[in-house]
Amino acid sequence: MSRYLPYLLVGILFGLVLVKSEAASWYRIQEMFHFQSFHMYGILFSAIATAAISIQILRRIERKRTLDGQAIEIPGKERGRINYIIGGLVFGLGWGVIGLCPGPIFALIGTGSVGAIVVLAGALHGTWLYGAYKTHLPH
Amino acid sequence: MRQTDPLSVRIGCIIVTASRSQQPMESVIQFLSQPWPWYVSGPLIGLMVPLMLFIGNRSFGISNNLRHLCAITQPPEINVDFFKYDWKEHYWSLVFVIGTALGGVVAVGLLPNPEPIDLSIEAMAMIRAWGFELPPAGALVPPELFGATLQNIALLFAGGVLVGFGTRYASGCTSGHAITGLATLQIESLYALIGIFAGGLAASWFLVPLLAR
Numbered sequence: 001m002s003r004y005l006p007y008l009l010v011g012i013l014f015g016l017v018l019v020k021s022e023a024a025s026w027y028r029i030q031e032m033f034h035f036q037s038f039h040m041y042g043i044l045f046s047a048i049a050t051a052a053i054s055i056q057i058l059r060r061i062e063r064k065r066t067l068d069g070q071a072i073e074i075p076g077k078e079r080g081r082i083n084y085i086i087g088g089l090v091f092g093l094g095w096g097v098i099g100l101c102p103g104p105i106f107a108l109i110g111t112g113s114v115g116a117i118v119v120l121a122g123a124l125h126g127t128w129l130y131g132a133y134k135t136h137l138p139h
Numbered sequence: 140m141r142q143t144d145p146l147s148v149r150i151g152c153i154i155v156t157a158s159r160s161q162q163p164m165e166s167v168i169q170f171l172s173q174p175w176p177w178y179v180s181g182p183l184i185g186l187m188v189p190l191m192l193f194i195g196n197r198s199f200g201i202s203n204n205l206r207h208l209c210a211i212t213q214p215p216e217i218n219v220d221f222f223k224y225d226w227k228e229h230y231w232s233l234v235f236v237i238g239t240a241l242g243g244v245v246a247v248g249l250l251p252n253p254e255p256i257d258l259s260i261e262a263m264a265m266i267r268a269w270g271f272e273l274p275p276a277g278a279l280v281p282p283e284l285f286g287a288t289l290q291n292i293a294l295l296f297a298g299g300v301l302v303g304f305g306t307r308y309a310s311g312c313t314s315g316h317a318i319t320g321l322a323t324l325q326i327e328s329l330y331a332l333i334g335i336f337a338g339g340l341a342a343s344w345f346l347v348p349l350l351a352r
Contacts, residue, residue, distance in 0.1 A: 004234045006194045011238020012245060014187055019246035020171075021180030022256055025279040031262035033343035042177030043184065044317060050185025051199075051322035058189055070196045077310065077320065077327040084330035087309025088316070092338020094301025097294070097346050099280065101313045102201040102306060105299075106236045108279065110243020115285030115295050122299020124212075127205040129300070130307040131221030137308065 006067065015107040024107045026099030033096055083139045094126075172250045174257065188319050195231060200315030202306035203229070204236045251277060269348055284350075294350065309334065 018024045023043055032040035058072060066072055095101050100108060100119055108116035130137075191197040207229045210222040256274045258266070263273055271281050284291060306312040309331045311320065316335070320328020 003195075004231060007191075007197075007231045007234045008238040008241075010187060010190050010194065011235040012242040013183065013238075014235075015239035015242020016246050016250075017175065017180050017183045017242070018239070019243050019279065020175040020250065020252075021177065021184075022174055022279065023180065023184075024243075025256055025274075026281055026284065027256050027258055027262065027266065027274050027279075029339075030266070030343055030347065031258055033339050034262065034265060036261040036265070037259040039177050043181040046178055046181030047185035047318050048321050050182040051188035051318055052324075054186065054189035055192075055322060058192060066192070066196050067194050072192050072196055074192065074323050075198055077325050080327060081330050084309050084327050085334040087305050087307070088331040088334020088336075089305070089338040090301050090334075091305025091309060091312060092335040092340075093342045093346070094298045094305060094338075095313075095335065096339040096342025097350070098284075098298030098302070100298075100302070102205065102302065103239060103312070103314055105302075106201070106204075106239040107243040107246075110240035110245075111247045111279065113280065113285060114287060115280065115291065118292050118295040119299040119302070122296035123205050123303030123306075124208055124299075125296070126300035126303025126305070127307050128209050128219070128222075128303075130304045131206070131209060131219045134221055 003068065014103065015110055018104050018107040019111060024100065024104035024111075029095070029099040080139055083137070086138070168250065172252055174252055174254075185318065185322070187314070188322055191235075197231060198315070199319045200311055201236060201239070202303075202312040202315060204232055205303050206307060207233060247277075253277070305338070 021043055022028045023040065028037075028040055031037045055074065091101075098119055100116065102123065105116055105120050105123065109120065187199045191199040206222065207226045210224060210226040213219065213222045253276060255276045256279070258274065266273065266281075271283050275282065285295070302312075309316070311328070311331060313335070316328040316331040321332070
């Protein structure tokens, strides 16, 4: 069980940041999509920059090993275009209305929001629909 | 808009108050209870990517868990191929989102923000014009939309369906595409992000104003 402990701790930090930065807020998401504040863009851009820089550092240091001794490698995404655009569009429509993407759904459930549990139920249903109709969709 | 102090000033204040105070722990908690500025939150979220790689060669992303949860609960008579795989290999990912929910528990239990969300004046005017009240203290989502009425439940469920369907179709969400994908320069993530942003703009500009009435 102890090999899962680091994931739990990093997950707790992630949920804490999502709530304390208000990234898990419907109000902040509406403000972002109407370009009325830099707050959410600041979070996104500085997160991307931090991730990009630390990956470059990881690539350059000598000891490229994980905690459990594997070689660190970054997996590529599957090739495609239309599935990424349409999928993104559908996800974006949902995100814009309910103001929650998957990370904040889980964080908000932790804050005791019953509405977020309903969103999770819907999201599981949507995931299942995709799985069931995957072969009929353009990829 | 409330003027936010620079981080250095805030840290300076906390050190001074903590060293003078009878209960240093209390002032630390008070400090952390304020909303965290973007230049603290963003880098912390960005650090998830190297941390997950360092812990176990994992790619940071959340929405795959929705697939795992479907795989766990799929009844044998339904048997959709997409959900037939050994989800036990993805325990780490489920543990991570359990942690994310616990982070929410810690945030409201230990570090609740006593003030309402400090939105921009423009955003406050817009929300009022939509027929919503200004955010109440401690609320991240509007009670008008998340309160337990039949109409809200239907709407939240429908929104969830779009999020679940879309993230799986696009193989990722904000964390996997916007953060991990862009930081590792993957063109597919840029496609996904164009779709996500276009969808979000359409929803926020045209659908949300309709809903509130």
